[in-house]
Amino acid sequence: MGNADSDVVFQSYGRCCNNEYFFVDFYDRFMGSSEEIRALFVNTDMAAQRHLLRNGIMQLVLHARGMPDTKLRALGCSHSRSGYNIRPEWYGLWLDALLATLQQYDPYFEDATAQAWRRALEPGIELIRGAY
Ligand code: HEM
Secondary structure, three states: OOHHHHHHHHHHHHOOOOOHHHHHHHHHHHHHOOHHHHHHOOOOOHHHHHHHHHHHHHHHHHHHOOOOOHHHHHHHHHHOOOOOOOOOOHHHHHHHHHHHHHHHHOOOOOHHHHHHHHHHHHHHHHHHHHOO
16 A cells, blocks of 8 residues: 555544444444344444454554564454354455445545545455455
């Protein structure tokens, strides 16, 4: 990810991630995309989960800037078939739900913002999905 992309992504995330409802709406949307996905979170403390995801997305963005991938490897492990068993095809729904929620909350969101987000997150998502 070039610095132009990372600036766009950091600024976009800054306009969204301090709003608790951003993560509420993300999970509503993500769980609404599949009954199987909703079932994975029936026993989850969603208030805690929203905070964990706030940090997880930051890890994905920092990975794109060359940060060590230790934390993403741990997520790859917890999400793998011997962990939460998160099927690889579900990551596309995750990214679609994230982009739709960013569009909803970021007043400056445009096509270029969406493209910058996709480019920034894809390598980190690939690392987690690839650990399946
Ligand atoms: C837990 C991030 C994709 C389902 C977590 C945690 C984080 C996280 C930070 C808590 C730490 C842990 O338990 O390891 C992410 C990121 C994703 C992603 C950054 C995108 C690359 C997904 C997808 C699904 C999913 C696609 C389901 C289809 C879960 C579940 C938990 C979890 C079920 C455990 C919830 C619980 O403790 O009850 N995720 N996740 N995640 N994630 Fe993800």
